[in-house]
Amino acid sequence: MPEFNRSTVTEFILTGFPGLHPEYQGLVSAILFLVYLLTLTGNVTILFLFATNRSLHKPMYYIILNLCTCDILFSTTTLPKIISKYWFNSGTISFTACFVQMYFVHYLGTMNSIILFLMALDRYVAICHPLSYSIVLKNSTILILSITGWIVAKAAPLMLVIRAYPLPYCASNIINHCFCDHIGITTLACTDRALYGFPALVFAMLVLLGSLACVMFSYCSIIVAVLKIANLQGRIKSLSTCSTQLIIISLYYLPRCFVYLASNVGIQFSADMRIVIIMLYSLLPPMINPLIYCLRAKDMRESLWKQFNRCIIPQKANVSSISS
Structure with missing residues (x-):
């Protein structure tokens, strides 16, 4: 009989956090709901600012637009x-x-690496080849690269x-996780998982380490270029333009690399601790990223402040007219 006719499982059960005491389940669900709400609010705000402010229609913010979309979709897929x-x-x-759900988890994770x-x-390009920036990275170029990324991923x-x-x-x-992923599902199959697990591992390493290698090469080149600037103020200004991206990239890569390295050097995590770490590095960056944009990106801060003033001033005008 063919393998696909022997499947008797019609549904899966997500354990969430296996060791969580029942009395804390309400608190955990409230925290997860708050994370989801903040993620949606922050990223939708960024999308709204982009749509209503033409000053943000620059290559960097088109990339951020993709990241916001990816973060919203990933959180909506899992939470x-x-x-x-x-x-x-x-x-x-x-x-x-x-x-x-498994497809979208891995698809959006792949797309996240491409966006970074x-x-x-x-x-x-902005720091190492500033004179070519407006020619090489136009809005149309970023649009083409982004669409290509969403398709290839x-x-x-x-x-x-x-x-x-x-x-x-x-x-x-029973899947010992908060969402369906390839490892969680295929470990439940009544067959040798090696034929299916190894290609998945190769794919994960290519996506994670391949994109990380490209990112590290880019920033190493940036550091070399910045060190060649004679003016100290010029160095600081050049590095400050990278600060937002560096924080976002660090939030994405450092926890993942830590988990992979820890498993390879023999550091063992309990099932609960492993799931907590995965949830932290999967869900916190989408929630924190919009705050980083607004605090670190000058154009984004100014657009947010203008939008805030537009909302406040009409309210004050209405109050004044009523009182008069």
């Missing part, structure tokens, strides 16, 4: 289900829905799903 588990005791997810590479490319996650979906799932249906 509502785990929130409903703790709020409504609904931890089950259908067989097909789990694979759909585009950020590093933007700063590399689909391929590998789609192949992971196509290969994993027909496997025989005839044993446990």
Whole structure:
């Protein structure tokens, strides 16, 4: 009998945080809901500022636009289900829905790496080749690169799903995670996982380490170029233009690299600690990124302040007219 006809699992159960005491489930769901709400509010605000302020229509902010979109989609893909588990005791997810979630988790993760590479490319051209910046990185160029990235990023996650979906799932249906991912699903298959796990590992390493290598090369080149600037004030100004991207890139890569390195040097994490770390580096950056843009990017601060004044001044005018 073919393998795909032997599957008896019709749904999966997400454990969330396995060791979480029931009395804290309400608190955890409230925290996750707050994270989701702040993520949506912050990133939608950035999208609104971009749409209403032509001064933000620059290559760097087109890249940030992609990152905001990716962050909103990733949070929407992962958080509502785990929130409903703790709020409504609904931890089950259908067989097909789990694979759909798995696809978007890996697709958006891949796209995130591409966007961070585009950020590093933007700063590399701006500092190392400033005279060519307006020619090389036009808005249309970033648009083409972004669309290409969103299309190319689909391929590998789609192949992971196509290969994993027909496997025989005839044993446990419990996924020890807050969302469906390739490792969590394929470890439940009643077959040798090596044939499916190794290509997934190679894909993950290519995406993570490949994009990280490109980012590191870009910033090493930037540092070399900055050190050649004789004026100290010029060095500080050049580095300050990279500060926003460096913070965002650090939030994305450092925790992931720590987890991979720790597992390779023999540092063991409990299931709960592993899930907490994964959730932190997956969900905190989308929530914090908009705050970083508004605090560090001058154009974004000015646009936010102008929008704030537009909302406040009409209210004051209405109050004055009523009182008179």
